[in-house]
Amino acid sequence: MGDATQLRILGTAERIIAQxxxxxxxxxxxxxxxxxxxPTVYRSWAGADEVVRAALLHRMLTLLDGIPVSQTRAQxxxxxxxxxxxxxxxxxxxxxxxxEPEVFTRYMLHRFGASQQAILQHMAASIAAAQHGGTVxxxxxxxxxxxxxxxxxxxxLSHGTVSELIDDASWDHELRAALDGLLRP
Numbered sequence: 028m029g030d031a032t033q034l035r036i037l038g039t040a041e042r043i044i045a046q047x048x049x050x051x052x053x054x055x056x057x058x059x060x061x062x063x064x065x066p067t068v069y070r071s072w073a074g075a076d077e078v079v080r081a082a083l084l085h086r087m088l089t090l091l092d093g094i095p096v097s098q099t100r101a102q103x104x105x106x107x108x109x110x111x112x113x114x115x116x117x118x119x120x121x122x123x124x125x126x127e128p129e130v131f132t133r134y135m136l137h138r139f140g141a142s143q144q145a146i147l148q149h150m151a152a153s154i155a156a157a158q159h160g161g162t163v164x165x166x167x168x169x170x171x172x173x174x175x176x177x178x179x180x181x182x183x184l185s186h187g188t189v190s191e192l193i194d195d196a197s198w199d200h201e202l203r204a205a206l207d208g209l210l211r212p
Contacts, residue, residue, distance in 0.1 A: 032061075032063060032067065033071055034085075035061055035062070035063075036057065036061045036063065036067075036068060036071070036078070037078075037081060037082050037085045039057055039060045039061040040052060040057055040078050040079065040081075040082035041082050041085070041086055041118075041119050042060075043056065043057065043060065044079065044082060044083075044119050044122065044123070045118040045119045045122045046122075048122070048123070048126055048127050048130065049079050049123070049127060049130045049134075050127075050130075052075050052078065052079060053075060054068050054069070054074065054075055054078070057075075057078060079134060080134065080140070080141075082119070083119070083134055083142060084140070084141045084142050084145075086117065086119050086120065087142040087145060087146070088142075088145055090110060090113050090114060090117065091110070091145055091146065091149055093113075094106045094109065094110055094149065096149070096152045096153050096156055097153035097156065097157060098153075098156050098157060098160055099157050099160060099162045099163075100157050100162040100163050100207065100210045100211065101162070101207075102153070102157070103150075103153050103154065103157055103163070103175075103206075103210060104203055104206045104207050104210070106153070107150075107175065107179050107206055108199065108202065108203055108206070110179075111179055111182070111183050111202070114183055115183060115186060124184070124187065125187070143176065146176055147169065147172045147173065147176060150168075150171075150172035150175055150176060151168040151169045151171075151172040152168075154168040154171050154172055154175070154210070155168040157210070161212065162210075162212070163210045163211075163212065164210060164211060164212040165212070171209070171210070174209060175206065175209060175210070178202075178205055178206060178209060179202070179206065182198075182202045182205075186198065
């Protein structure tokens, strides 16, 4: 199966997840809506669970693709804020967070997977570059990246829970201050 076919299948999976949730994704429906046979889907993925994981990874990599490696602490903070906003408003992730938070937790938080690995790799590269420039504190870039990811991830996941306690502008301000504080020399 070619890359174009896989991308079409993943795009269809993303659309189904956004519209009907993870439970709404079956291989038969995915194949039909993608215009391929079920054996074509099974050539790349063993089942619906693997398709969901692949679709969520594809979505995460697409969001990360627009963010270059940062060179300063200010750029890292701005990039994490931009990524957080994109993540919260993304059609797939927003739907999962709103309608199926337990599914989101199962796929994104219960194990350290490829999506988190991609985020950490990107953050660690930015942290190392900013350390070289003197705007980020010393320390193992990957360890700092883990804490930065946990801080942002926690804020993103809790956003809806605390929305009655803090408006969006204040939430942005406080998250930005927390991220900057973690990185500051």
